[in-house]
Amino acid sequence: MRTSAGSSCSDLNVQLFGESRLSDMARHWRFAIVGVGVVGEWHVRVLSRMENATLAAVCDVNPAQPAKAFEKNKITGVPVYTDIHEMLRKEQIDVVTVATPSGDHFTPATVAMEAGKHTFTEVPAATTVEGCHRLVGTSERTGRHCVIMENCCYFRNAMMVLNMVRHGLFGEMLHGEAGYQHYRIAQNVFDDHGNLLWCGEEEARRNGNLYPTHAVGPVGQWLNINRGDRFDYLVSVSGKSRGLNLYAAEHFGPDHPLTRREYALGDINTTLIKTVNGCTITLYHDTQAPRPYDLIYRAQGTKGLYMGTLDKIFIQGRSKGDTWETLEGYSEFEHPLWKALATRAEGTGHGGADFIMLQRLIRCFQTGTYPDMDVYDAADWSVIAPLSEQSVAQRGRSVD
Amino acid sequence: MRTSAGSSCSDLNVQLFGESRLSDMARHWRFAIVGVGVVGEWHVRVLSRMENATLAAVCDVNPAQPAKAFEKNKITGVPVYTDIHEMLRKEQIDVVTVATPSGDHFTPATVAMEAGKHTFTEVPAATTVEGCHRLVGTSERTGRHCVIMENCCYFRNAMMVLNMVRHGLFGEMLHGEAGYQHYRIAQNVFDDHGNLLWCGEEEARRNGNLYPTHAVGPVGQWLNINRGDRFDYLVSVSGKSRGLNLYAAEHFGPDHPLTRREYALGDINTTLIKTVNGCTITLYHDTQAPRPYDLIYRAQGTKGLYMGTLDKIFIQGRSKGDTWETLEGYSEFEHPLWKALATRAEGTGHGGADFIMLQRLIRCFQTGTYPDMDVYDAADWSVIAPLSEQSVAQRGRSVD
Structure with a gap:
C-alpha cells in the first residue's frame, strides 16, 4: 500500500x-x-x-x-x-x-x-x-x-484508548480490529419510491470494504500509522450478497426490478492489513445484514487490550486474574480534550465527537499544531476501499 | 482447500x-x-x-x-x-x-x-x-x-446456536468468526526450568494459525461445512512475535537463551476462509499476549446473529429495535442433548461438554447414526494450520 x-x-x-x-x-x-x-x-x-x-x-x-x-x-x-x-x-x-x-x-x-x-x-x-x-x-x-x-477518531473511548496507547498502558501495540457494522439499508440504499440512492448505486457495482474510514481511523492512530509505521499490504474477502435483494423483496415486492437485479457488494467483507512494523488490522464492512450497531474497536498490545464491543479493558498486572474491567477504573486516562470539552460538547452530534473534532482542528490551525489527520491519512484510510475491491476480485490476493 | x-x-x-x-x-x-x-x-x-x-x-x-x-x-x-x-x-x-x-x-x-x-x-x-x-x-x-x-462443538452455547441455525433463526448463514484467544504461555510453552515444551517448539518454528480446531469446529458445523458447503480458500496474516521473548525475559532473565532466541509464531494470527457457497469465516490465533479467554463465536445470517463474546443475540423482528438480547429469552432452542444430559454432565470437564461429546459419540455408534465429526472434518479443520503457514509466509497469498 x-x-x-x-x-x-x-x-x-x-x-x-x-x-x-x-x-x-x-x-x-x-x-x-x-x-x-x-x-x-x-x-x-x-x-x-x-x-x-x-x-x-x-x-x-x-x-x-x-x-x-x-x-x-x-x-x-x-x-x-x-x-x-x-x-x-x-x-x-x-x-x-x-x-x-x-x-x-x-x-x-x-x-x-x-x-x-x-x-x-x-x-x-x-x-x-x-x-x-x-x-x-x-x-x-x-x-x-x-x-x-x-469523527470516530474523536469518540470518547477512541481518544481514551489513544491516550492509553501513548502512555504505554498496552505495551507495544500488536493489533487493531474495527468494523463499520451498521445495518443502514433503510437510510442509505433505497429511497421510499423504489430507487437506488447513491450508496445503493455503489453497492450495486462495487464489492469490497466500501466505507473503511470509520473503522480504520482510530485504529490507524493507535498504531501510529504514518507517524512511524505505515500500511504494507492488505487481503480482502467478501461473502455472498443477500441483504439488498431481501430488503427490496420485502419493501417493493418480489417482482420489482430492485428485487430481481444483482448487487455486487457482499453482505460481509473482511479485510486484513499488515503494517511495515509488523502490526495487523482486521476490518469489517457489514451494512446489509440486520444487526446492532458495533464498531468493535479492539486495541491490543503486549500488555493487554481494550475491546470496544464489550467496552472493557484488560491490563496485565492491573486487572485481576484474567478478567475484564470497565473503563471506570481508568479515568486517569480520560483524554485531555474530553476533560476540557465534554460539557460543551454535550448534545452535539455523535456524542459530542463532532464538536470536539472541529474545535480541535481549528485549535490546531490557531496554534500551529500539526493536525491529527492529514492528507496521508485521508489517502491511506480511503484507498482501502478500492484496494479491497482488487483483492476481493482476485480470491483474496494480497495487494500492496 | x-x-x-x-x-x-x-x-x-x-x-x-x-x-x-x-x-x-x-x-x-x-x-x-x-x-x-x-x-x-x-x-x-x-x-x-x-x-x-x-x-x-x-x-x-x-x-x-x-x-x-x-x-x-x-x-x-x-x-x-x-x-x-x-x-x-x-x-x-x-x-x-x-x-x-x-x-x-x-x-x-x-x-x-x-x-x-x-x-x-x-x-x-x-x-x-x-x-x-x-x-x-x-x-x-x-x-x-x-x-x-x-469438544468445543459440544459447548452449551455452540449447540444452542447450531440448533438455531438448523431452525433457520438466523436466516441464510453468511459468516462465522471464532478465535483461539487464550494466553497460555505459562501452561504450554515453557517448563519451570527454562526449557521449551512441545507447544513451545512448535511456536519457535511455525508461523500461522497453529491451533485452529477449537475455533473452526463449531463454526464449521453452523455453516454446514462438508455437509453441503466446503472450504474454498484461505488467506492468513501474522503480526510480530513478542510474547515469548517478553515472558522468557521476565521468568528466566534477560540473558537466558530462551529470551535471546527468535520465535517464529506471530502473537496474533488472523485467517480468513471463503467457502464454495460464499460464506466467510474469520479465525484468530492469539495465545502469546496477555488477555482474557475469549473464543468469540460469532454466527451471522441474513436475519440476525449470535455474538459469543457478548453472549448476546439479535434476531430481526424478534429483538426490539437494534438492541442485543440475552439467550435467556431463547430457551426453546436449548439443544436436545443439553436438555437431556445437562444434569449428568455437571462437574465434568469444560462445563460438561467433554461428557456430552463422548456420550453422544458412543450413542452415534450404538444407533448407527453418522457421527457429528468425521475424518473430513478432522482433515479440513486441522489442515488450516499448515495452509495458514503457507499463506503467512507469502504475504497473505490465498491458498486453495
Whole structure:
C-alpha cells in the first residue's frame, strides 16, 4: 500500500505544514461549506457556534438546501453560491469543508486546495487509487492541508484508548480490529419510491470494504500509522450478497426490478492489513445484514487490550486474574480534550465527537499544531476501499 | 482447500459409514486409550464412567503415567501396554482414543484404523497437509472412522446456536468468526526450568494459525461445512512475535537463551476462509499476549446473529429495535442433548461438554447414526494450520 503514503512522503510532513506557516495565518478562521445536505447542515450548525470560526459562505448546486439549513439554525446573511469557483474567487476563505455526497469529495477538495485553501473533507476523501494519489500530490504541491474529518477518531473511548496507547498502558501495540457494522439499508440504499440512492448505486457495482474510514481511523492512530509505521499490504474477502435483494423483496415486492437485479457488494467483507512494523488490522464492512450497531474497536498490545464491543479493558498486572474491567477504573486516562470539552460538547452530534473534532482542528490551525489527520491519512484510510475491491476480485490476493 | 475434503469424498460418507455397518457392531463399546498424560487422564476418567463403554486397555510409552491416572480415578485391572501394536493385537478393542502429545495424533490414529479400529483423536488430527490427506485415505480404505474430538462443538452455547441455525433463526448463514484467544504461555510453552515444551517448539518454528480446531469446529458445523458447503480458500496474516521473548525475559532473565532466541509464531494470527457457497469465516490465533479467554463465536445470517463474546443475540423482528438480547429469552432452542444430559454432565470437564461429546459419540455408534465429526472434518479443520503457514509466509497469498 505504498500507493499513497510512502514513508518518504510522511517525512515531509513537518516541513510542509510546520508551525511557522500555520501560526502566521489569521487567528479567526473563515470557513466555507461545499454541499449543504444532511451532513452539510451539521457543518452549518457546528461552525456557526464555534468561537474562533466564521461561516463565511456556502455552496450547493441546489440553493434550496442551504436555505433550509439556515432557517433551521436561525442563520442569516451568509452568502450562498452554486459554483465553488465563483465562491472561492469572491469570498475571503481560509478553510473549505467538503460535505458533498459521499463519493464526490475529491473534486471540491482538489479545487479548494488549488485555490490556496485548506480543506476539511468528509469521508472517504477519494474513491479510487488514483484519486488518493492525486490528493497527496495536490496537497504537497499547494502546501495546503487536506484534513479528513473522521469523527470516530474523536469518540470518547477512541481518544481514551489513544491516550492509553501513548502512555504505554498496552505495551507495544500488536493489533487493531474495527468494523463499520451498521445495518443502514433503510437510510442509505433505497429511497421510499423504489430507487437506488447513491450508496445503493455503489453497492450495486462495487464489492469490497466500501466505507473503511470509520473503522480504520482510530485504529490507524493507535498504531501510529504514518507517524512511524505505515500500511504494507492488505487481503480482502467478501461473502455472498443477500441483504439488498431481501430488503427490496420485502419493501417493493418480489417482482420489482430492485428485487430481481444483482448487487455486487457482499453482505460481509473482511479485510486484513499488515503494517511495515509488523502490526495487523482486521476490518469489517457489514451494512446489509440486520444487526446492532458495533464498531468493535479492539486495541491490543503486549500488555493487554481494550475491546470496544464489550467496552472493557484488560491490563496485565492491573486487572485481576484474567478478567475484564470497565473503563471506570481508568479515568486517569480520560483524554485531555474530553476533560476540557465534554460539557460543551454535550448534545452535539455523535456524542459530542463532532464538536470536539472541529474545535480541535481549528485549535490546531490557531496554534500551529500539526493536525491529527492529514492528507496521508485521508489517502491511506480511503484507498482501502478500492484496494479491497482488487483483492476481493482476485480470491483474496494480497495487494500492496 | 480441496486438499483434503473434496465434495466427491464427502459424497461417499453415507456408503462408507452407513447405518447398517455401525449398528451391526457390539452395543457395548470397548475402548483403548493411547497416551495417558493430562488429556489421556481425562479420557480414563470419563470412559470409566460411561454406561455403554468399557475401558479395555491403555498404552503409554511411560507406564508410570497410566498408573497415576488409575490411582487418581480408583481404577484397577485395566491392562497397560507400552506398544500400540501389541495392545491392538492382544486386546479386543472397538475404538481407540488418541491423547498423545498434541502434534503426534496422526501415527497412532493411522495405526488404529489400519488395525480395523475406529479412532477418536484429540486435536489437531494431523499437522501437515500430507498428513490430513493420508488420514482421509486411510479412513476411506479401511472403512474406519477417524472422529476428531473437538469438544468445543459440544459447548452449551455452540449447540444452542447450531440448533438455531438448523431452525433457520438466523436466516441464510453468511459468516462465522471464532478465535483461539487464550494466553497460555505459562501452561504450554515453557517448563519451570527454562526449557521449551512441545507447544513451545512448535511456536519457535511455525508461523500461522497453529491451533485452529477449537475455533473452526463449531463454526464449521453452523455453516454446514462438508455437509453441503466446503472450504474454498484461505488467506492468513501474522503480526510480530513478542510474547515469548517478553515472558522468557521476565521468568528466566534477560540473558537466558530462551529470551535471546527468535520465535517464529506471530502473537496474533488472523485467517480468513471463503467457502464454495460464499460464506466467510474469520479465525484468530492469539495465545502469546496477555488477555482474557475469549473464543468469540460469532454466527451471522441474513436475519440476525449470535455474538459469543457478548453472549448476546439479535434476531430481526424478534429483538426490539437494534438492541442485543440475552439467550435467556431463547430457551426453546436449548439443544436436545443439553436438555437431556445437562444434569449428568455437571462437574465434568469444560462445563460438561467433554461428557456430552463422548456420550453422544458412543450413542452415534450404538444407533448407527453418522457421527457429528468425521475424518473430513478432522482433515479440513486441522489442515488450516499448515495452509495458514503457507499463506503467512507469502504475504497473505490465498491458498486453495
